[in-house]
Amino acid sequence: MVKKYTDLLRCDQETLWHPYTSMTNPLPSYLVDDADGVYLHLASGEKIIDGMSSWWSVVHGYNNAFINDAMKAQIDKFSHVMFGGLTHEPAVQLAKTLIDITPAGLDKVFLADSGSVAVEVAIKMAIQYQHSLGQADKNKLLTIKNGYHGDTFAAMSVCDPVNGMHSLFSGFITENYFADAPDIGFDDVWVDSAIDSLKQQFADNHQHIAALILEPIVQGAGGMRFYHPQYLRACRALCDQYEVLLIADEIATGFGRSGKLFACEHADISPDILCLGKALTGGYLTLAATLCTTKVANTISEGEAGVFMHGPTFMGNPLACATANASLELLIKNDWQSQVSAIEQQLRTELLPLQQSKNVADVRVLGAIGVIEAKYPVNMAIIQQKFVEMGVWIRPFGKLIYIMPPFVISSAELKTLTQALANIVDCDEVFKNI
Ligand SMILES: *Cc1c(COP(=O)(O)O)cnc(C)c1O
DSSP, X not given: OHHHHHHHHHHHHHHOOOTTXXXXXXXXXXXXXXXXXXXXXXXXXXXXXXXXXXXXXOTTOBSOHHHHHHHHHHHHHOSOOOSSSOOOHHHHHHHHHHHHHSSTTEEEEEEESSHHHHHHHHHHHHHHHHHHTTOTTOOEEEEETTOOOOSXXXXXXXXXXXXXXXXXXXXXXXXXXXXXXXXXXXXXOOOGGGGHHHHHHHHHHGGGEEEEEEOSSEEOTTTOEEBOHHHHHHHHHHHHHTTOEEEEEOTTTTTTTTSSSSGGGGTTOOOSEEEEOGGGGTTSSOXXXXXXXXXXXXXXXXXXXXXXXXXXXXXXXXXXXXXHHHHHHHHHHTTHHHHHHHHHHHHXXXXXXXXXXXXXXXXXXXXXXXXXXXXXXXXXXXXXXXXXXXXXXXXXXXXXXXXXXXXXXXXXXXXXXXXXXXXXXXXXXXXXXX
16 A cells, blocks of 8 residues: 555656646645545545645535535436537526626626636626727726736736746737735725725726726735725726726635625625636536626627637536535535634634744734735745644645635634644744745
8 A cells, every 4th residue: 555655656746747836846745545524634644634625615525425416416317418509407507596696787607617717708708898899999908916817828917927927928928907916904994095006007098908807805826915895896986987897706715715705795896797616616526607797798799799709618517517506505504604704713813813923924814714924935845744744734835824724624623723823833944044
């Protein structure tokens, strides 16, 4: 057994790309044998608590019987059919639920295969919409720095230009407009000047802007920062003033993570286009959705093309839709709101005191997201190994050490995660510059 797993790991290193990794200097991977509830079972024998929900997605934990049963039932009917000219109950049911639970006005649903594709679809919708209105010059995007919207090219073009290494792809990547990132925190006292940089971009470039795209309230992979709801309300008002569409990328925040079912609800606004993904299937399969208003859909449909120009092979995959339906049912049945607010309270109690540590620059909590911003970048190989030894799976990047646990985590299990964070911030050898 031991030999088998070391062989697998060697073969993995020789053959497989992992996300954002080097093939000549790969970091070690950990081999997962099994997963159950909030636990990952490693082939090396450790049983560790997943503090990342496999990147925001596994909100109900692993190997959930209710979701498994729904998936098996759909497999025994059919796993896939093309969506051109055919339809099926899982997709119709999913569309109906998404329209019901998302902010008002989002009435049309495009089912895509991954978050990045949902963003591509949203961008295409915005361009086609403006084109249909005879405003073909409105074909660029406006966004804010420190954003993250995915790894395909159009999505990359609205990611932070520095974090997203736009220089590497210059000449190929579309140039868009960037305002400064909001530097007014969720709980700060609002000052009108916080929106000045964005306002200026609207004033200078609105005749070229199809849509403003941003992550509402929580800037995820671009810095794990939570900004003021009034900023988002001001975005909505500026979009209306300049006839620019508002695209809310809720791929990370959707389905309760920020303490509201959708982060837009913190500001009580509805976007024109909404991107969903990650937790949509409870992390069991890849699926994403782009919702839009009837006005956007009808304008596109009455434009030059007469149709929306997109249609992936695995669009509306029935197995993924059935999985999403089960996950959404479970979200309500489990009372996600109590789950998330219990996690939030505990994170506040147990993480905010870490602010006092000499290695910590800031601690932030919103909903079921806890972030420690260290003063120094971490050494990934060392910190990962230490976390595994402490029985947790936490995967930092740069100076950010953060958790967004499954909603089903118990108080004792969450305590194990926060205790690991408390231990690590005092551990000088995990920080590179000490
Ligand atoms: C993860 C993420 C994406 C990209 O989704 P993928 O499924 O990885 O393509 C886009 N936007 C946001 C806000 C995300 O967090």
